Amino acid sequence: MKTRMIHMSPPQTLISVFTLFITLGTFLLKLPSATSNGITFMDALFTATSAMTVTGLVVIDTGTAFTLFGQIIILVLIQVGGLGIMTFAVLIYMVLGKKIGIKERLLIQQALNQTSLGGVIRLVRKLFIFSITIEALAVVFLSLRWVPEMGMAKGIYASIFHSISAFNNAGFSIWSDSLSAYAVDPLVNIVITLLFIIGGIGFTVVFDLWRSKEFYHLSLHTKIM
Template identity: 75%
Template structure:
């Protein structure tokens, strides 16, 4: 027993995070199978899928959240979303502080790994700010959503809907208590603005938000914050224009709306692939070109140290900047008069290649085991890996094999391929230096 306890305590941060994540998912699955949680019989694989989707803040569902689960079941899902979005270690720190226990170097390393930070400095202070900031933003959003839904549904139902969708949106989960997500509010400005602001703020990254709070001038911000802010604005504007143009005359999506309605619907659907998962139009009716563009957005995802998934915007931009530097015959990628470190580029490449490998394996298995068009399979897989939650309708008809594949894909997308690589690959320090030799490329 002592040996097992020591092994558990001495687990590396990546292995410990994976173990805790899996433990909470299993616990969530068991809670969702209780009679008090459901309105109909739910199989273990469906409960496991739902718990994994909630814990990884994905939003893909195999049973309807609003009809298959009772109020208690929906609250369990909401708690899993909050745990998965803000991070297990964030709540662990809160419990440690409540119990008056000291947070040692081991715990700090785990928090650093969980929040994707580069150093241990100020990590506990960051966690405290993160918790207060997140709950404050969610509370403000609930107030605004209540102005719409309380008069419409009554105070109790309106308040609950506001809380559930606020938590789901801020954590980029995409879960909704309605079967058609937010399609009933496609041209409602309050819902469009509040929900999108929630998942944009949650997806940009907490370090960026705190940096903006501390430094009012753009030139004072860290390089990461500058890239994330400019990159997010540029990608969102470009995405809006692409979706607006491609779907303008599509009667299955925004074609029948007024110009103002088209602008709202195009805006919402342009920003939601950044791992938010809500939809106000039928995804299956969108043009193939729009779907392909959304595939790219879902794969890239949001920001590091955020509630979003994907390979992250900064990872994609680091690779693009390195490519531009190579074409210009420069030795280093430079942005805002700062040089990107060689190891950072290698890490970005490793993360991207690992992600492509995971998605490729999942697509291959699903294409063999599911009776669905290739684009639908690819869309569902990347949506799962990017923890987005948008669906073309395949998830609800997945076979057991398909559900298992998507479950592992969601886990890989949330924790990241590098976390699994560091957890299980044997680390071999680069002690011996071998002579270099060129190979032909290109």
């Protein structure tokens, strides 16, 4: 009896991988070590979906309902969902020294909204470096505000969490009042706002603006953004 192979298009594959990560995240958030007093399956599913798709919606308090382990799971989902599954897949392929074929390149093209296959691997590398650099710089600046207030460990963790959340437009916070306590703080407002703007318009737009000096040379995606 022959086994039939399931062939999926790049969009179908991306949806399937997203669904897989959301399912995995849901079950991890349901673990006793992930929450303070336990949560329902629907709350775990909603939270994992919101984090993975960087929707910015929460149904329970992230800071009080989840333990450090649970918050890290949410943070990983935000980072993977925000930067793109294929970005991390390509990086893993590179580390393992594996060849990236046409099928993988088509997936990357779909994930990054590119019109051609040319240079997509180089684009992924630049995307990752750009994103991590911006987030790292934000962590440094936010730490200047929060480390003196909370101490080294808590201050750096708060800076990392909110930098990743803001850059990926996820809307998650580890505090019940979100960032309301810093509504008039210039440093926090400037850093978080810049993260939302830069992360919102996307790396491909920023790179296109940097590379093309004339408006008519910009891609259609950049012009619309």
